[in-house]
Amino acid sequence: MHAYRSHTCADLTKSNVGETVRLAGWVHRIRDHGGVLFIDLRDHYGVTQVLCDPDSPVFSEVEKLRSEYCIRIDGNVKARDESLINPKIPTGEIEVFIRDLEVLGGVDGELPLIVFGDQEYPEETRLRYRYLDLRREAMQANMTLRSDVVASMRRRMWDIGFREYQTPIITASSPEGARDFLVPSRLHPGKFYALPQAPQQFKQLIMVSGFDKYFQIAPCFRDEDPRADRSPTDFYQLDMEMSFVEQQDVFDTIQPVISGIFEEFGGGRKVDADWPQISFRDAALWYGTDKPDLRNPIKMQDVSTHFRGSGFAIFAKLLEHEGNEVRAIPAPTGGSRKFCDRMNAFAQKEGLPGMGYIFWRDQGEGMEAAGPLAKNIGPERTEAIRQQLGLDVGDAAFFLGGKPQAFEKVAGKARDVIGEELGLTEKDRFAFAWIVDFPMYEADEETGRVDFSHNPFSMPQGGLEALSGNPLDVLGYQYDLSCNGYELVSGAIRNHKLDIMIKAFELAGYDEAEVRKRFGGMVNAFQYGAPPHGGCAAGIDRIVMLLADTANIREVIMFPMNQRAEDLMMNAPSDPTSDQLMELGLRVIPQE
Missing domain, CATH: 3.30.1360.30 (GAD-like domain)
Structure with a gap:
């Protein structure tokens, strides 16, 4: 027999009655019924009821067990009495009489949070002891859902002719609309890499390289202020790009993927087939937001x-x-x-x-x-x-x-x-809308300075000619997909013409020398036959959040940061050692 288990805690049925089996898992709940000890033994797959009475050779050891002990038991499968069958679980017709016990991992002291039941705990407690929080049934379901959604996304993208390519995690700083996480270089003192806010430039360069269709389950890093629907540090997105496409081609490609995910994992909730295209201006007028809830x-x-x-x-x-x-x-x-x-x-x-x-x-x-x-x-x-x-x-x-x-x-x-x-x-419904015709630029109310309002690498509608007038009148081939009040997808048809790109950045205060310095890779690539291309990125965390019917994104991320961008479990961010700072040529200036 295997060292730890012959079956999982969801496997055993009436057909196994009479067998000797070995199970391993956590003590979920203990009940003492007149000297007979009943234990709900839990693993990732389910729960099996095991029991022990004074006739068992390990009764005295079973008496010492407490919640969340990790144990291995050997025992005999028995059929439950008709009146004691639990139809709510797959193993509800049987129970296992314990003949042997091994404690694989004990519990030292009081549990900071109880796994059994649905008690509410402060978020700080849950995140500090996330490994216990994740044992809870709802969290196991959320993380399984997330994994299944990602697997389904991959299959769907491969099925429509996309291949997955990986892009660098350490790169150069780029204006993507949020703050970068900077990484000091040891080999180049005083210089910094950045963690990518998105694989934006690289996926465009993949198109220039002739690969035609790209996707990636991409980690993205942004130093942002936290919200209930946004992680303050990192998130994952389904990133995709295509060559020789217009805006409608991108919509027609990604819609079956997204709607298929919601149909597969939406629990029977209605998934709208009609996705209207609403201009940014109309969305603001009709709904007061560019991510309207059309339910x-x-x-x-x-x-x-x-x-x-x-x-x-x-x-x-x-x-x-x-x-x-x-x-x-x-x-x-x-x-x-x-x-x-x-x-x-x-x-x-x-x-x-x-x-x-x-x-x-x-x-x-x-x-x-x-x-x-x-x-x-x-x-x-x-x-x-x-x-x-x-x-x-x-x-x-x-x-x-x-x-x-x-x-x-x-x-x-x-x-x-x-x-x-x-x-x-209307509840129990997923209502989607494409928001289109975003303004390319916005002006700071106090200074009047013009800057990009969205993705700086988007193609302006009207091309170079459109950039000769008032920048605030220029619309971009930029688009977002909203669902039930959340932005799920953002994308654009890219600016692949160097003269238009330089002019677009000039209107936002970047001269040509700055553009060539900051985006040298793209500038150089666009000189050698860049194809028209476009794409989008879908926020995986937010999609799973909607499917799991929770309003807090931390419920669907395995190890999230708290509202102050701290990892309480791993104690991050932490102070660097003097040796680390010296090696990097850095000095930390104390805050007053």
Whole structure:
């Protein structure tokens, strides 16, 4: 017999009754029923009930066991009494009577967290003792799901003619929109490598090298502020690139891969087949975000016309200034003063003075518009608003005014809250949308300095000619895929023409010498017959997070950092030794 096990803890069935078997795993739970000890023995695959009574030669040793001891047992498979069968587990018809026991790994002291059950523990505790946290059933399921998703992605990419190529982990710094992690060079004192924010330049160079179709399950490193849906240090993405393609070709290639993953692992939830293409401008107007949750049917609208010169002085005066707008958030079935007051309080918590509102009610002799705004602008304007928004009795609308960039984010949050509270957001569904036509550039509000707003290596729509006008009017062949309020995929058709690339960077403040210095590899490569190419990258952590139905990305990463970008288990980041610093020619300046 094998030294540790003849079967896993999910293998044994009624067909094994009478056999002598060997199992190994962890003591999940112990129950004492009148001198008979029942143990749920757990391994990665499942649970088997094992038992021991005073007739067993190792009864005294079994009595000493505690939760999470790692043990090996030998025993006889018995059928459970009919009344004691557990149909919820594969081994529920049998139990194993222990004849021999070996403790493979004991437990020293109290457990910092209990594996059995679903107790809640602070995140700091869970991350410090992650090896215990990962033993829990939900975490085992999440990590198995993640592994299966990655395997399925690989198969699907190979099936459509892509090959996987690896790109370097140590490279040069590149402006990808976040801070680099820098790595000092021992052989070149005073110089630094960078961990790649993405394999961006390398995958483009693979296309220039003539490989046509590339993909990789790629680790990416970004020194970012943490969020619930973003790791502060590293993440993995399904990275892909293709030659001789336009934007639609990329969409048509990646959509079956992503939708197939969600159909395979979505647990029966509906996966939308229709993926609309929405411009960045329209997404901001309709949803207040470039990653809209389309399970919520609410679409915001510009209703400025109805407030110009109206009796509501706040909005009327706002609209006298160029660039200001008034937008409405329709709220079907939200037509009660109580709900409207609640949403007004929500806006105040978000830092706004409040949200104006109108709600429509039946007064017996017909519909009436109610609320402070309705009184100020009169029945004619309120009726025009109602008709534009397609609302009826029992519905409401909320209003925000000013410069859109100042209130869009709050408007988007309010739309989400309204959809949730009124039961309009459809659960058990994955709703996708391509967001397209991103602006290539943005201007800093304080300095006015123009910089890239998205991927700097994207092809501007209109090519070189488009770059001769106002940079803020230039759109790029850039696109994101959103699903249920999260950005899952980001990509672009790349700028493969050297003259356009140099001009594009010039508008963002990089002269030609700087471009040639920082991106010498790509600059040189583009001089030797670069093909048109494009691609995208899908965030694996975020995809698994949605499939696992959790809002925290750390639930689907094996060993994540905490909110302060610390690894509490491995004590990272840590202080370097004096010898390490000396070897690298570095000195740490103490923080005041």
